[in-house]
Amino acid sequence: MKKNFTKNSIILLTIMLLSAAVSVNAQENKPETESKNLVKWNFAALALKNYSFQYERAIGKKISVAVGVRFAPKSGVPFPGQVEKLIDDEDTWNSIKDFKTGNTAITPEIRFYMGKGVFRGFYVAPFVRYSKYTAEVPYTFDVEVGGTTRTETMPLSGDVTALTGGLLFGAQWKLSKLVYLDWWILGPNYGTSSGNISGKKTLNSEEQQALRESLEDLSDLPLVKTKYEVDGEGAKVDFDGPWAGLRAGLSVGFRF
Template identity: 30%
Template structure:
C-alpha cells in the first residue's frame, strides 16, 4: 500500500512538472484590435509537436468609425474600384459601426528546433465577420418644382464568410508569456449586404416614389445585377441580388498571450 502511494505521488508529481514545463494552451489578447475599439481574444491549443488549433473572437460595440478621416480617404480612393455601388453620398464621418467576428484556424509550425506554440507558422483559417450600424446618406432631387435633400439614415448589416492562409510568428516571453505576430495573409469568400431606411412616405404620390428610386440608383451608381433596390411608402431597402465576392488581407496583428 505504501509503495503504491509513493508510486502514485511520483506519477502526479511528474505530470505536474511536465504541465508546468510544457503548457499546451495559450490565451491571447489582440493589442492592435484595441486601438480600433475592438475587444478580441484568441485561444490556442497545441495538438502535436508542430500543430495547434486556435479560435479567435472579437466584438466592437456600435459607435463612431475610428480614424474617420483616414477611413474616408481610403473609401473615396477605393470607390472607383467598386463596380456595384458608389459611397460618395454617404456621410462617413457621421457613420457608426459595430463588429463581431469568429476565426478558427489550424497552425503548422516550421523549423527543426521549434515546436508548437513557439516559432514561425503557417495558418489555414476561416473567418466570419458581421458589421452593423447606421450610415447616413442623402440624395438631392426635385419635387413639385422644388429641389429638396432627402436624408436616409440606413441601418446596415454586412456579413462576410471567407477562408485563407496567413504567415505569423509567436515568440516566447519568459516561461509563461508569448508575443504572437500575425505577419500577413489573404482570404477569399463572399459578402452579403442588407440596408434599410424606414421612412414614412405615405404623403408622397407614386411618381415621387419612382423618381426617388431612380435618383438613388443614379446617385449611388447601383448595379442592379448585383444589388436589389426596393423603394415603397414604408422606406428603402437594398440587398444582394447575387453573391458578391470578397478578397482581403489579414495581418499586422499583435497579441500578448499567457501559457497554461
C-alpha cells in the same frame, strides 16, 4: 447566401480543420511536458475599435489549433479620411459619412510551426472566418422640385454576413516562461457576403425618384455588389457578392 447555408458552412469548415489537426496529432509520439494552452489579446486591434482574443492549444510537436473571437461596439467609420479617398465620390461620401457599424467574428485555424517546437517561431495557419456586421446610416439625398433643392434623410439599418477562408503568416516569440508575443504578419482571405439594410419613411414620387438616383451611386462601393428597392413606404438595399479581407495584429499571450 442564405443564413442557414452560412452557418452550416462555418461548422463544416471548422470540423474539417479540426479533423485534419487530430489526424496529424495522432502521428506524434513524443509527449508534451509543458502546458499546452495559450490565451491571447490582440491589443493592436484597438486601433480599429475592435476587441480581439484568441485561444490556442498545442496538439503536436509543431502543430496547434486556435479559435479567435472578435467584436466591436457600434461606432463610426475608422480612418474616415482614407475611406473618403477610396470612395472618391463626394456625393456618395456625404450620404454615408455618418455611417455606424459594429461587428462580431469567429475564426478557427490550424497552425504549423516551422521552428523547433510549437508556440515558437514562424508559422503558417489556414483559417476560416465567419463575420457579421451591423450597420446604421442616416442616408441623405437631395430632392429637386420646381427649381429648388432640399435635403432629405432616410434612416437605414441592417446587417451583412461574410464567410471567408485564407492563410495567415505569422511569428510567435517566448518572452518569459509564461508570456508570449504573437505577430500576425499577413492573413489574406476571400469569400462571399450577403445582407441588407432598410428603412421606413413615407415618400412621394419625387422623393422616390431622387432616392433611386442617389442609391445608384452605391455601385461605386468597393468589394460588394448592391441592388435596391424604393417605394412609397421606404427603401431596402441588398448586398451580395465577393468579400475580401486581411488579418494582421500583435497579441500578448499567457501560457497555462
